[in-house]
Amino acid sequence: MGNVLVQYYSQTGRTAEMAELVAKGAASVPGIEVRLRTIEESTIDDLFWCDGLALGAPTHLGSIPWRVKQWWDEATDDAWMQIDGKFGCAFSSAGGLGGGPEIACLGLLTMLMNYGLLVFGITDYVAPLRTLHYGAALPGRPKTQAEKDICERLGRRLAEWVSFYVDGVEQYHPRHATYPRRG
Amino acid sequence: MGNVLVQYYSQTGRTAEMAELVAKGAASVPGIEVRLRTIEESTIDDLFWCDGLALGAPTHLGSIPWRVKQWWDEATDDAWMQIDGKFGCAFSSAGGLGGGPEIACLGLLTMLMNYGLLVFGITDYVAPLRTLHYGAALPGRPKTQAEKDICERLGRRLAEWVSFYVDGVEQYHPRHATYPRRG
Amino acid sequence: MGNVLVQYYSQTGRTAEMAELVAKGAASVPGIEVRLRTIEESTIDDLFWCDGLALGAPTHLGSIPWRVKQWWDEATDDAWMQIDGKFGCAFSSAGGLGGGPEIACLGLLTMLMNYGLLVFGITDYVAPLRTLHYGAALPGRPKTQAEKDICERLGRRLAEWVSFYVDGVEQYHPRHATYPRRG
């Protein structure tokens, strides 16, 4: 039984909305247990518990908000060298299109790479012109169906990798996906 | 009299449309001469000629298309160490939102930093939720007025920096802008 | 039986030296088959064949040399959406310390993320002050023992993830490593 942690920080509620959709997407894969945690309530034990992590934060100055960085900087003593090989992905809500959500996702992934995680983006298009190659990167909150689908797809894919690689369930490899992957 | 080069690569015409708008924005600053060049027709002399460069390309795999990289890789012998201190910015058209145009812009800027250019993004919002903090990063071609404004604003800002810093025209520093900068 | 592909481009022989060491490191995990291929001789079938990929290139202008980008840009039609979930890592030789090998590695990893690969860096130190958090990033060729160890460790870790996740061999998870991981 694979475990997925959705850890996020939200000030305005926008990233929280994303996080709930990511968690919903993860829970759509049978056999996956999901924990949804704010950065404030999340513990190192959540990291140890999970097989896959979706980490979300608003885009602040094109990168990781300081409270999220503080959590991870301070986790180094206890968690570094202890969580290599878990699966990781990212999501971010920015103040606007072109305001850096992709770059913030890449920054989150880079931080997770420092912890030895196996990080990924997603090839799928959920609708024409709507994809998530570095994670779910949105301007503002998820408003349209496509934006909601982007968040759910992120969680879904994370759970699929966990199901396939950790639980050994061949059918949840995305090559067997029963949903459209090309928009 | 400051000089602005808009150098771009386009296969489908989408980046070409962006380039024309960038050039239009640059030309809106009095006293600026603008050259609009495809990568195929552009020469090293164009680099030497310009004071500011806007470099544009489609987003291919989240980064610089190989033909653009080839031009710049091969320019190294002649142009490297010769163009330090010129002003540089970037624009890119991707296959979709979340498909990497911001990251491609950052990749273009990183390449220009290797040549010693002074590179920049733009703080302004041209409309609510529409900005260009790493350059003009669009899904597809510029369709809406906001997307067109993003391209024009990029060229405008490049020309403003050239006018202010090279030509010494105080009034074109963006702090004196007569257009709205907060969307 | 897991498969590892070491695909590289080399002009001066420096990245080729790295590639051989990466391949040697990968081959040190029992049950892993290794293919060492230049970008020129490599085919799409090599991508389909492998479970894990180490991609190497010299650092040109802080990013991917155009010949490597050309190969991957042109592979899109055949390989995109076909290789999701394989494991990926990167190595690069730069003209100097501070010349961009880390950033080139990150660029290679970003490109592989576009293809849906699970990419990673390595937490281990092979010696005091010598690590490979984004892949093997060297100035020039691998000269010192530590620099050689960095290349081998990259290949080793790739093969370990393949052995653990694809072949299901628990003992090759790095948490059971019999070599020092903290330098």
Next chain:
Amino acid sequence: MGNVLVQYYSQTGRTAEMAELVAKGAASVPGIEVRLRTIEESTIDDLFWCDGLALGAPTHLGSIPWRVKQWWDEATDDAWMQIDGKFGCAFSSAGGLGGGPEIACLGLLTMLMNYGLLVFGITDYVAPLRTLHYGAALPGRPKTQAEKDICERLGRRLAEWVSFYVDGVEQYHPRHATYPRRG
């Protein structure tokens, strides 16, 4: 008379050593006034005062330490849209070679781009195989002469751009440099 701010954060003293050398390099350009400030003692007024900023921090998880990010996140209300067009560069000390100092520098530069700064790296080699294309990126403290020269060259170049572009002193454009630029 151009003004250069060297703002830094240091826990162990390593980045502080770098900062002093950066400040020394900046002060080597006649007519430049230099302020050396820790992040704790630095104020928004320092940002307004300066024409050029060198921002330094240790590499934590490949990116900006949370205390530095906090300062800049919290500065947004007062400084954002107020400091466009100033010159910016970066320096970072990491736990090891390959541990992310280049990527941390790029992260610092990306953050400054969000504020509209004109950011740059440096083409020069200070010795064979020793350069600073994204800023001064060192493993540990500056120990060798080349590592010290890298820090000084960063400050020097920042002051040169300020002298040339803000004070209008042609002779301090690096094309007139009287020191070797190719190592």
